[in-house]
Amino acid sequence: MxxxxxxxxxxxxxxxxxxxxxxxxxxxxxxxxxxxxxxxxxxxxxxxxxxxxxxxxDLAQLLADVAVEQLQPEQPPADTGSVRSDLLAWLVEYFEEMSSAPGRAMLRDVLGTEGHTSAGKCDGFLRQQIEVINERGLARGEQPMDIGRVTQIVVAPLMYRILFANETPTAQAIEALFEQLVSSADA
Amino acid sequence: MxxxxxxxxxxxxxxxxxxxxxxxxxxxxxxxxxxxxxxxxxxxxxxxxxxxxxxxxDLAQLLADVAVEQLQPEQPPADTGSVRSDLLAWLVEYFEEMSSAPGRAMLRDVLGTEGHTSAGKCDGFLRQQIEVINERGLARGEQPMDIGRVTQIVVAPLMYRILFANETPTAQAIEALFEQLVSSADA
DNA sequence: ATCACTAAGGCAAAATATTTGCGTTAGTGG
DNA sequence: CCACTAACGCAAATATTTTGCCTTAGTGAT
Known part of the structure; x- marks a missing residue:
């Protein structure tokens, strides 16, 4: 929209x-x-x-529309030199935003409306950003990160904590999950 | 409430x-x-x-209240003989309910309101059910499942798919995640 | 039991918000 | 430049939410 x-x-x-x-x-x-x-x-x-x-x-749909627009990344993830560091840095920033009061409000607006379209777009944006990191890495000859595994191992648990446990993930917590991601990737 | x-x-x-x-x-x-x-x-x-x-x-808070009440387990998880089979069976049933149209509506109602209390209770119910399974297992001399790891490895990814990807997890998909849970527990 | 006390509910009027019919404005395509 | 129509404005009709005041019915003390 x-x-x-x-x-x-x-x-x-x-x-x-x-x-x-x-x-x-x-x-x-x-x-x-x-x-x-x-x-x-x-x-x-x-x-x-x-x-x-x-x-x-109605109001709910308008708010969802606005929230999705704000969730849309304005800039590509920072280029820090490698896929791993790019991804970790981006994840930390992303979840800092999502844990904040405005971030939580946007999540509520997006998840609170009927059409799955809004929530689906969030997932789309996320994949898109990781895709950019992967492509940059590919150009450097690096191995790309599997997006599905990133969401399964890192993103989903963090989102669950924000939504259902009302926690605010620390950078440390994010790094711990990230560690699981890369260690299981190496295997 | x-x-x-x-x-x-x-x-x-x-x-x-x-x-x-x-x-x-x-x-x-x-x-x-x-x-x-x-x-x-x-x-x-x-x-x-x-x-x-x-x-x-307002309506939103009433709906959230009702949704939480409906999400509250009415029965303890079925006793199938072991912690693993109890847990898997319960998870399949739980996510079948959450993926259904009424289940999604309840999730929307619960996640769409400001007070984190409602969503927090969902997590509470879940932990409580797993706790029951664990205690039953303990009485049989079995090893309990770590609840945090269950939510991290199985519950969170499934919830993410329901909420953000509009997917309906198959029993197979649930089993696959469950497999990851138990295999990493054995290690 | 009885009674004073007060949280919670009923009622109805007032204030707001939502819906709708119809006329107007301003992009679009010829 | 003109005909066409999607999208907007306006205002009246509905529907909803809020509020003040009164009544009802649990609660605790006597």
């Missing part, structure tokens, strides 16, 4: 979407989730509420 | 909570999420909407 699956993405639609998304982010930061209401967002974005209801259906 | 943290759990409170929970389950089944609105629930439960708003705050 962020790009152009819309039949008519011409200027206006895009402008309004941008204004609404911006309004959501602004209000979210200024006031917490309270005061984050469709009419308030509409006013801030200089749009009528009905526009929002017609385009997004 | 299900038992008695309320200062005054005497008959009425409990009765109303039961009626409201029941109404939610009924309406949820009869009509999907649509038509699952606070006034509708109130009518069905023979209660005024304001009662619901005052006690639960």
């Amino acid at each position: 962020t790009n152009k699956p819309t039949p008519r993405p011409g200027g206006r639609s895009a402008r309004i979407q941008a204004a609404v998304h911006q309004a959501v982010r602004d209000l979210q930061q200024e006031q917490g989730r309270a005061g984050l209401t469709v009419p308030a967002i509409a006013t801030r974005a200089d749009v009528t509420p009905s526009t929002i209801y017609r385009r997004w259906g | 299900t038992n008695k943290p309320t200062p005054r759990p005497g008959g009425r409170s409990a009765r109303i909570q039961a009626a409201v929970h029941q109404a939610v389950r009924d309406l949820q089944q009869e009509q999907g999420r649509a038509g699952l609105t606070v006034p509708a629930i109130a009518t069905r439960a023979d209660v005024t909407p304001s009662t619901i708003y005052r006690r639960w705050g």
